[in-house]
Amino acid sequence: MLERLSSVEEKYEELNRLLADPEVVADYTKVQQYAKEQSVMREVVELAREYREVMREMAELREMLRSENDTEILAMAKQEQSELEEKQEVVEQKLRLALVPKDPNDDKNVIIEIRAGTGGEEAGLFASNLYRMYSRLAQRLSWKLEVIDSNSTGIGGIKEITFQVRGDQAYSKLKHESGVHRVQRVPTTESSGRIHTSAATVAVLPEAEEVDIEISQEDLQIDIYHASGHGGQNVQKVATAVRITHIPTGVVTTCQDERSQHKNKEKALAVLRSRLLAAEIEKQQQEIVDARRSQVGSGDRSERVRTYNFPQGRITDHRIGLTSYNLEQVLDGDLMEFIEALVQEEQARKLENASL
Numbered sequence: 001m002l003e004r005l006s007s008v009e010e011k012y013e014e015l016n017r018l019l020a021d022p023e024v025v026a027d028y029t030k031v032q033q034y035a036k037e038q039s040v041m042r043e044v045v046e047l048a049r050e051y052r053e054v055m056r057e058m059a060e061l062r063e064m065l066r067s068e069n070d071t072e073i074l075a076m077a078k079q080e081q082s083e084l085e086e087k088q089e090v091v092e093q094k095l096r097l098a099l100v101p102k103d104p105n106d107d108k109n110v111i112i113e114i115r116a117g118t119g120g121e122e123a124g125l126f127a128s129n130l131y132r133m134y135s136r137l138a139q140r141l142s143w144k145l146e147v148i149d150s151n152s153t154g155i156g157g158i159k160e161i162t163f164q165v166r167g168d169q170a171y172s173k174l175k176h177e178s179g180v181h182r183v184q185r186v187p188t189t190e191s192s193g194r195i196h197t198s199a200a201t202v203a204v205l206p207e208a209e210e211v212d213i214e215i216s217q218e219d220l221q222i223d224i225y226h227a228s229g230h231g232g233q234n235v236q237k238v239a240t241a242v243r244i245t246h247i248p249t250g251v252v253t254t255c256q257d258e259r260s261q262h263k264n265k266e267k268a269l270a271v272l273r274s275r276l277l278a279a280e281i282e283k284q285q286q287e288i289v290d291a292r293r294s295q296v297g298s299g300d301r302s303e304r305v306r307t308y309n310f311p312q313g314r315i316t317d318h319r320i321g322l323t324s325y326n327l328e329q330v331l332d333g334d335l336m337e338f339i340e341a342l343v344q345e346e347q348a349r350k351l352e353n354a355s356l
Contacts, residue, residue, distance in 0.1 A: 004099065005048040012041045039107075044098045051091045058084050100350040105206035105281075106172035111148070111274040112204050115160040117180060119198020124157025126183040126308075127200040129331055131161050134177075136333025143167030147257050148267045162253075162271060164207065171206045176319075176342035178204045179305030186311070195311060199304065206281075208273035213280070215273065221245040222265070227256035244268045251275050306338075320345050 015038040018024050025031060061081045068074055114130050116123040138145040143165050150161040165174065182199045190196065227241040241256030242264040253275065255268040306317045308327060315330050315338075316323045322341050324330065330338070 005044070005051070005095070008041055008044050008099075009048060012038060012045045015041070036107075040102065044095070047091060047095045047098055051088070051095060054084055054088045054091060058088065097347055097351060100347070103172065103175075105175075107169055108171045108209075109164065109166040109207040110170045110174050110204050111162065111164055111207055111271050112174070112177075112202065113160065113162045114158065115201045116153075116158065117199035117201050119183075119196065121153060121155060121157060122183075122185075122187050122196055123198040123200055124153040124159055125155070125187075126181075126198055127158040127161070128156060129183075129308075130181060130200055130202060131158060131163070133331050133333055133335070134163075134165070134174075137335050138165055138167065138333075140333050141167055141173075143170060146267075148271055149253075149255050149257060164267070164270065166207075171204070172343070173339050174204050175206075176339070176346070177202050182304040182307045184307065184309045184311070205274040205278045207270060208277035213273045213276050215246070215269075215276070219247050221247055224261060240264055242268045244272055246272055246276065249276065249279070251279075317342070 015034050018034050019031065019038070024034065058081070061077055061084065064077050065074065065081070068077065112134060114127050116127040119126070135145055137143075144167065146164045146166075148162040148164055150163075151159040153159055180199050180201050182197060184195055184197050186193055187196050221244070223243040223245075224239045225241050225243065226239050240259055240261045241254065242261060243252065243254045244265070245252050251272060253268045253271040255264040255271070258264045258267065305319055306315065308315050308331070310327065313325050313327045314323060315325075315327050317338055320341055322338060324337060326334065326337075
């Protein structure tokens with residue numbers, strides 16, 4: 001491990017030199033690239049220095065124990081040695097985790113797509129609940145949320161909605177939300193009190209920057225049309241809604257939430273880049289190209305990652321077997337118990353794979 005740490009530290013110092021080079025400073029793209037690389041390494045470098053300091057103190061104590069005869073000083077040294085050994089174990093564990101390759105998208109903002117699945121009108125209402133849940137989570141974490149495109153059911157539900165979330169490590173915290181979310185509750189229209197089961201799909205895509213995905217204008221078909229969503233008669237006077245088709249892949253994105261055609265185009269392009277990046281990630285992992293389909297499946301109730309049971313006030317994440325009876329609080333955005341548990345499970349899995 002010490003050899004690997006030395007290699008990381010050398011690379012870190014090399015990046016320090018590059019970021020101080022006037023030629024590099026003049027190139028904004030390179031500065032971004034090197035600064036991002038350095039940021040990823042910083043935790044490892046700081047832990048490596050702490051680890052070496054602990055090892056140095058341990059060596060000094062061992063030397064003292066060999067040469068000291070005073071029983072009182074020996075007792076104090078042995079106590080300090082015991083504390084240092086515990087500290088060494090903690091730092092080693094942190095280092096092992098820090099050295100595991102991280103998801104390069106963890107620091108990115110996200111594009112989230114929620115779609116009503118099986119269950120008719122009740123599925124649309126549940127999709128609306130999920131959107132509110134993520135909106136409240138964003139507020140709690142001081143993240144910025146912007147709707148890109150939406151299609152409502154007209155009774156307070158959502159057929160589908162696409163929105164952007166900007167915030168510190170948004171993707172690392174939200175990526176595990178991808179999948180089929182299932183709800184069990186008695187619909188307001190159900191006179192007999194029978195519990196219905198319906199579902200909505202959630203796809204969390206890392207927001208791609210222009211440096212991540214290059215898109216040729218020749219590969220785009222851009223259509224401008226009149227918005228059909230909220231906004232009243234004013235929306236219909238000027239065609240501002242934008243539909244972008246990526247000809248090589250057939251991926252289509254739309255945005256009609258803004259009154260400005262330019263802003264709608266920017267948002268639609270952001271979604272397009274993110275979808276193409278997600279597809280490229282899946283391709284590199286030799287999985288299916290369609291990132292969204294791989295994340296959410298068919299939308300069938302049986303393909304669920306989490307179940308929200310209203311009669312019992314219970315929410316269960318089936319991937320890690322975590323159950324909570326704080327359903328109302330979770331739907332109000334108090335999701336951190338599930339987010340942290342899923343992140344810990346991912347880290348434990350990576351550590352296990354790294355040690356094999």
